[in-house]
Amino acid sequence: MRLDYTARGALLETDLAADWRVQFEAWFTDATRFGLPEPNAMIVSTATPQGRPSARTVLLKEYDERGFVFFTNYESRKGSELTANPYASLVFPWFPMQRQVLVTGAVERVSRAETEEYFASRPRGSQLGAWASPQSSVLPDRATLDAGLAATEERFGDGPIPPPEHWGGFLVVPETVEFWQGRTSRLHDRLRFARTGNGSWVVERLAP
Template identity: 45%
Template sequence: MIDVSVLRENYAKSGLSRDDLTEKPIDLFEKWLKQAIDSGMPDPNGMVVSTVDPEGQPYSRMVLLKNYEENSLIFFTNYGSRKAQHIEKNPKVSILFPWFLLERQVAFTGTAERLSYLEVVKYFTSRPRDSQIGAWTSHQSSKISARSALESKFMELKQKFKEGKVPIPTFWGGYRVRFDSVEFWQGRPSRLHDRFIYERNAEGGWDISRLAP
C-alpha cells in the first residue's frame, strides 16, 4: 500500500488578498480562468459537478464548462444521465474547478435549471459532427455489455446520418447553474491558505468574507 500521508506540497506560487478581489465573483473567476488557459494546463474548463440522489448519496464527476454569465455557469449533458436524474429531483449542485497547477480552486454552489431549446440548438450545431453523433450513441450512465457495442452503435449511426444535418436528440441538452456562493482558494506556505467566499445577500449583491484555511 502506498503511504500517501507523506505526500505534500508547500504552496508558494501566489497569494490572494482582499485588494485582489473584484466586486462581482464572476470577474475574478474570469481572470483566474484566463490564467488557467494561459498556463497550458489540460482542460482548464474542466469542473467537478456534484449532485445528490434521493437517498442523500452525493455523486461527483468531471464535465466541461461551455459558457458562463454574470450569475451562472452552463454545461451540457444527456438528460437520461445520473446527474440529470438527480437534478430533476434536487436541483441544488456544487461545482469545483481544481486548478492544481496554479495552486488554486474555485467552488460554486447554486441551483441548476434546464436550458431553453434554442440555447441547446445553438450549442449542438456548433459541435464537431462526430460529437453530435456521439450524443446519439451513448445513453449516458446506462450499463453496456462492452465497449465494442458502443463503437458498433456509433458506426451504425454515422452511416445513418452520413448525409445532411445531425438532428438533436430529444434526450440531450444542458443546464444553467445559477450560483449563490463562490469560494476562491489560493494555496499558501505552511497550509495557511487564502480563502475568500462571496455570498449573495438579500439585495442581490455580494457579501465577501475571509475564511480560515
C-alpha cells in the same frame, strides 16, 4: 510564457474584483496563460433526493452573469440527479497554480435554442455520440456501443444532426463562489462571494 503563481501565494480582499464573474474571468485567463490542460475542466457534484452524492469531471462551456453552463445527456446519472434534486457544486482544480474555485448553487436547464446553438458547433463525431450512447446505462460489451454508433451514422448519413431531446445544457446559478489560494503552512486564503437574501453579494473570508 509560463507564469509562476506558486510564488505569489496570497489572496487579499483588496485583490478581488467587484463581482465574482470578473474575478473568475481573471483567474480563468491566468489558468489558460499558465498552460493548464483543459482549464475549463471542472468536477461536478450532484446528489440523489436521498442525499447520496456522485461526482465526475465535465467541461465548462460558457459562463456569464447568469452562472456556469455545461451540456450532457439529461438521462445520464448526473442529468437524472439534477432533474430530481436541482442543486450542484463545481470545483475547478487548478493545482499547479495552487488555486481552486468552488461554486455552489441551484441548477436549471438552458433554453432549447441555446442547446441547439451549442450542439451545432460540436464536431460531427460528438454529435453522433450524443445519439449513440445511452449515457450511464449498463452495456453488455463495447460491440453494443459500436453498433449503436453505426446505426446512428446510417440514420443521419451526410445530413444535419439535431440535438436529441434527451440532451442539453444545465446552468448552475451560483449562490456562493469561493476563490482559494494556497499559502504556506496550510494557512490558505479563502475568499467567498455569497448571495444574500435580497440578491446582493457579500465577500466572506473563510478559515483554512
